[in-house]
Amino acid sequence: MQALPVFLRADPSTVRQWIADWPSQFVWFCVVSILLGAGCYGLVIGSWRDELQAVYTGIKLPMVLLLTSVGNGLLNGMLAPLLGLNVTLRQSFLLVLISFAVTAVLLGSLSPVALFVIWNTPPLTGLTRLWSVEYGFLQLTLATFVAGAGIAANMRLLPLLRKFSRDARSARNVLLAWLATNLFLGSQVAWVLRPFIWDPAGPSQFIGRQYFKGSFFETVFNAAWRLIHSF
Amino acid sequence: MNIDPIPGNVPPTIPPRTPISPAPGLQKLGENPEEREPIPNMVVAIEAVLRQPRRIMYQLRQPGSGKLIGSMLLATIICILVYGLVVGSFSMHDQLWAAPVKLALGLLLTSLICLPSLYIFTCLSGSQARLAEMVGLLSGLLMLMTLLLVGFAPVAWLFSQSTNSIVWMGVLHLLFWFIAVFFGLRFLEAGFSHTQARSAAGLNTWIIIFVLVAIQMTTALRPIIGTSKTFLPTEKRFFISHWGDNLEKAAKDSRSPD
Numbered sequence: 001m002q003a004l005p006v007f008l009r010a011d012p013s014t015v016r017q018w019i020a021d022w023p024s025q026f027v028w029f030c031v032v033s034i035l036l037g038a039g040c041y042g043l044v045i046g047s048w049r050d051e052l053q054a055v056y057t058g059i060k061l062p063m064v065l066l067l068t069s070v071g072n073g074l075l076n077g078m079l080a081p082l083l084g085l086n087v088t089l090r091q092s093f094l095l096v097l098i099s100f101a102v103t104a105v106l107l108g109s110l111s112p113v114a115l116f117v118i119w120n121t122p123p124l125t126g127l128t129r130l131w132s133v134e135y136g137f138l139q140l141t142l143a144t145f146v147a148g149a150g151i152a153a154n155m156r157l158l159p160l161l162r163k164f165s166r167d168a169r170s171a172r173n174v175l176l177a178w179l180a181t182n183l184f185l186g187s188q189v190a191w192v193l194r195p196f197i198w199d200p201a202g203p204s205q206f207i208g209r210q211y212f213k214g215s216f217f218e219t220v221f222n223a224a225w226r227l228i229h230s231f
Numbered sequence: 232m233n234i235d236p237i238p239g240n241v242p243p244t245i246p247p248r249t250p251i252s253p254a255p256g257l258q259k260l261g262e263n264p265e266e267r268e269p270i271p272n273m274v275v276a277i278e279a280v281l282r283q284p285r286r287i288m289y290q291l292r293q294p295g296s297g298k299l300i301g302s303m304l305l306a307t308i309i310c311i312l313v314y315g316l317v318v319g320s321f322s323m324h325d326q327l328w329a330a331p332v333k334l335a336l337g338l339l340l341t342s343l344i345c346l347p348s349l350y351i352f353t354c355l356s357g358s359q360a361r362l363a364e365m366v367g368l369l370s371g372l373l374m375l376m377t378l379l380l381v382g383f384a385p386v387a388w389l390f391s392q393s394t395n396s397i398v399w400m401g402v403l404h405l406l407f408w409f410i411a412v413f414f415g416l417r418f419l420e421a422g423f424s425h426t427q428a429r430s431a432a433g434l435n436t437w438i439i440i441f442v443l444v445a446i447q448m449t450t451a452l453r454p455i456i457g458t459s460k461t462f463l464p465t466e467k468r469f470f471i472s473h474w475g476d477n478l479e480k481a482a483k484d485s486r487s488p489d
Contacts, residue, residue: 075382081282215394
């Protein structure tokens with residue numbers, strides 16, 4: 001618990017020392033932070049629908065972060081030295097995990113705010129539709145929290161990356177490459193594991209079979225295509 | 232009393248120039264002792280191409296570089312077979328073996344087709360590199376490219392299991408391929424810059440040829456993602472016409488009611 005403020009301040013020298021001295025303990029620290037922080041936030045956002053959805057989202061949200069960091073671990077580890085960052089595969093995995101852990105801790109700290117937003121949002125009824133204002137508002141607010149936490153966490157990562165790189169440009173390039181890969185895979189993992197808030201198609205399910213069909217980007221592209229052709 | 236700080240007949244002293252160590256890219260290969268360490272096996276070669284590409288470039292100039300080239304080609308074949316398995320997992324069944332075989336075959340054929348022009352073009356550019364060194368640099372390009380494709384494999388697998396759209400998967404694999412080729416070509420260009428070539432025009436022309444041949448190879452060996460009754464296509468086509476037809480078919484499918 002005492003380590004949390006130091007971790008959040010992300011002092012480059014201290015974190016670098018942690019990575020070097022206690023790599024396995026540090027991994028566990030990050031994993032537990034993700035499970036607790038994102039889990040808390042997931043519980044809150046799922047609670048708008050019902051208790052079961054809250055439990056499911058509380059499990060699924062940390063899963064998105066962990067699966068994304070593991071799925072991209074090898075790729076991120078290869079991109080780092082190619083773009084000028086002097087880190088090993090394990091260190092690059094840890095650095096990405098740190099950014100996710102900071103995101104999760106931030107989300108955890110925003111959970112009471114999110115709960116307050118949900119408490120003030122009209123409850124889910126039989127009349128609620130996907131295009132209902134309250135659902136749209138909730139989606140937008142909760143997604144803004146996630147985006148804000150993600151941006152803040154990555155901004156904390158930049159000075160740390162500078163510590164490992166030859167110059168500021170390499171650090172920035174690596175951060176952008178990691179952001180792109182994590183956003184790309186993270187979006188699809190989240191797409192597969194949906195719903196996080198609500199799905200009108202049926203009762204609360206951990207993952208419905210229909211959610212393995214289609215991809216996030218395909219759906220966005222098709223929606224944009226239809227929109228362009230409607231004019 | 233008129234005091235002149237700099238006497239008229241004495242020029243101002245210019246501070247001595249502090250020696251600036253050149254950037255790693257401009258240093259002569261082998262100046263760093265780490266680069267002179269031999270590369271005994273495939274694992275070290277993989278590590279070196281990611282972290283110390285100059286070590287590979289230096290070792291390719293040494294006698295007995297054939298073993299290193301062999302290691303890099305072996306790593307390339309293993310990596311492309313792994314990525315091919317992921318590509319084949321979209322259609323499953325026969326494509327699980329057909330896609331890896333076609334990708335490995337296509338990559339080796341593309342390299343063989345383009346190797347003579349690479350050597351000739353680099354010689355025309357004034358490069359002093361031997362054929363073995365160019366073969367080594369090409370092997371390094373292939374190894375780095377396929378290594379990155381293996382890095383993309385978990386992402387590609389997730390999308391393969393999620394979508395039914397061949398066009399979407401084709402676009403995704405092409406995107407990954409282009410990113411991997413970009414880094415591979417960067418390695419080749421870095422190696423080429425140490426061969427005392429007068430210009431990079433020859434190499435740049437060769438890069439265009441290589442990319443076009445590789446893309447056409449995917450059409451010549453189709454289907455790699457989807458399925459077919461025959462292992463190889465019965466109709467000859469250019470990749471632009473093949474892609475155009477696929478995009479048109481996908482657009483028709485998306486317009487038709489479910």
